[in-house]
Amino acid sequence: MIHEYEAVIIGSGGAGLYAALEASKKAKTAVLSKLYPIRSHTGAAQGGISAALGNVEEDKPEWHAFDTVKGGDYLVDQNAANILAETSVQAVYDLENRGLPFNRTPEGLIDQRRFGGHTRNFGQAPVRRACYAADRTGHMILQTLYQQCIKNNVSFFDEFHIVDVILDQKKCGGIIALELATGDIHIFKSKAVLFATGGFGRMFSITSNAYANTGDGPALLLRKGVPLEDLEFFQFHPTGIYGMGILITEGVRGEGGILRNQDGERFMEQYAPKLLDLAPRDMIARAIMNQISKGKGIKGDQSIYDYVHLDATHLGAEVIEEKLPEISDFSKTYLGIDPAKKPIPVQPTAHYAMGGIPTDENGRVAADGKGSFYEGLYAAGECACVSVHGANRLGTNSLVDLIVFGKRAGVEMAKFVHGSHFLRFPKHPPKSGKALIEKLKENRNGPQPEKIRSQLQKYMTEKVGVYRGEEDMQKALTVINHLREEYKKVSLQDTNKPFNTHLLELLELGNLLDLAYATAFCALDRKETRGAHARNDYPERDDKNWLKHTLAWLKDDRVSVSAKPVDIVKWKPKPRKY
């Protein structure tokens, strides 16, 4: 089936929905999503969304921008960070005006709380900047935006899984998608396409990410010759539920929670004397791994799968029920632990991709590191890299990113489609997506996909995790490459057309393999420690050689890298102490 829409948005998380609201005001817009919109992983975001409202204490967008740059270990594009910090204030009011039920101060204003790395006056002390709706902030954002889309009659194609994009040189003419219900292939001709497909934490075994977070958008584009930026920077959130990876929000520490080792020591005193448990995530994740390797984890076995305690027992049952009810529910449900009474066992969990599809501040996808762009191709949200998060994202800054840059991309698309035409459509639209499916069908008696998946996740977690070294990553690359070869032989075991979730899982696995391959390659390439990328063989930041973004390309099945300059307009890199 062939459809024609001026603008097509892929993904219905916070970024996709916000873009849809804007684009649909002026352009005929369709939103495609492999999940029902309200099932998107934005709904899992817990702790908050930052904006310098100054509702409970003095705050300024400039401080927010600075914290973002410093938190990102100076790999942040500073103009973009300024836009983020300045626009976030109005963006949060916009959400509130559209009904988002934020928690309130006694005066009736939006309440704000502390979060890691957010400070007053350029690093002096923690500041209360995170606006929150209990620990369901993402759920409320997703709901509010979806409700607004209903109000504004946005057209949705639910459970459509994108398998290919139509690119003619540097112009985008539409996309190709597989409909889950029928198994049919649909072509969407379009003048502008936005990728808002979210993160890809599922390449790791311990992750806070949903099953659906498989990086379909970035992987697809990578295979089409579009470069991806800064893949080596993957954030490990310090507090995932032990053994499961389910996130325990930083909001717990924002409210006063403390990390403790085997001896009950508040070990963050040794690593970040000023901000303690509210230091940025990369530092805390490393501190935990450090404690563990010294045998100070709770088990004390020095394995990377050991854990520490997150102690919230002193906060009192009331604060926990008022401000952290979900956390309390998770820990009771999955661990049988009431956090008001006993500490929560936690370990670092793969959480957030700082890297992704390179864009400018209006969501336009970059074609190289020199300032040229694709026409009609956009990206926003976690799958994109603006880059406002640099080498390490601060908590609450992703939700800001979604609404600030999702909106800007939507506005830009609406503008673009008015002056432009549909691409002269190729007589034979690309077969690659379809071909992939056909091939899976042809294979006979291939290897079990589950073996490939679990090997991939194991190697990424153990060898390209919180700490990385040359030898380990070499090993990971060799294994992943082998797994990619194995994947080519995998066979489709369920050949029904309608509702073939097995087929979708296979496609997702292919995407994870390519992205993991590029991620490990970039991580091996960057010979320094910066933000979330911590090398035990190169433990220092090296501004002389590495103050640059990485662009990764996939050609003939092999990765190569080039550089993209960092935009440093205001704050020169300084040592990063907290």
Added chain:
Amino acid sequence: MKITIEIKRFNPEKEKKSYYQKYKVDADPNDRLLDILMVIKRRIDPSLSFRKSCGHGVCGSDAMVINGKEGLACKTLVKKVADKEGAYIRIEPLRTLPVQRDLMVDQKKFFKNYRKVKPFFINEKEVSEKERMQSPQERKKIDQATKCILCVSCYSACPVIQKENPMYIGPASIVQAARFIDDSRDNGFDQRLPELDSPDGVWSCKNYFFCTQVCPRDIQVTKIINMTKKKIKDFNN
């Protein structure tokens, strides 16, 4: 421990009738039921079909009928439904909606009902300050209802929809309506009234309380429905 999972299967493309299929699996009492389903799908039978995403009870994808009662597979630990070696767990698709394949049901009707109550913020007055003011007490009034993840459990469990009035808009829609009606900032009550104050609206509810019992978000669904009834009565008087 070894347990048996018995799953109701149906592929309308190929089969005339549904049937139960048994899988013997190794399970840890602390596993999520979703973990077990994933093991079956990924290691034993790739054709088994169900939805899932977040894996921790916040996205609403994997509601199903577990041992006769609606619940989220990812929020149900094995030990809650199987207490000993050799235990059986029976899993069936949600009720009241057509089965698409195995544990997947067609949610169109559910979302159509949801849309009927105008589930969005209504207040066309320009905001003079930056945010619309709301006290913590006013905010608290809507806390319960805002937790709904539209998982369809309540709709499936409702005896009214099952046996008496399939056109009833259902518990979740009323919860969603109440989320706005009870919001001190919203003034769309009259716009929502026609759907709510009708035989297929709140008056269909007979207080069976099944919705409240199955809601994985611990929302007091029936109470919210009754409060909405009262609001409508007060308004009409």
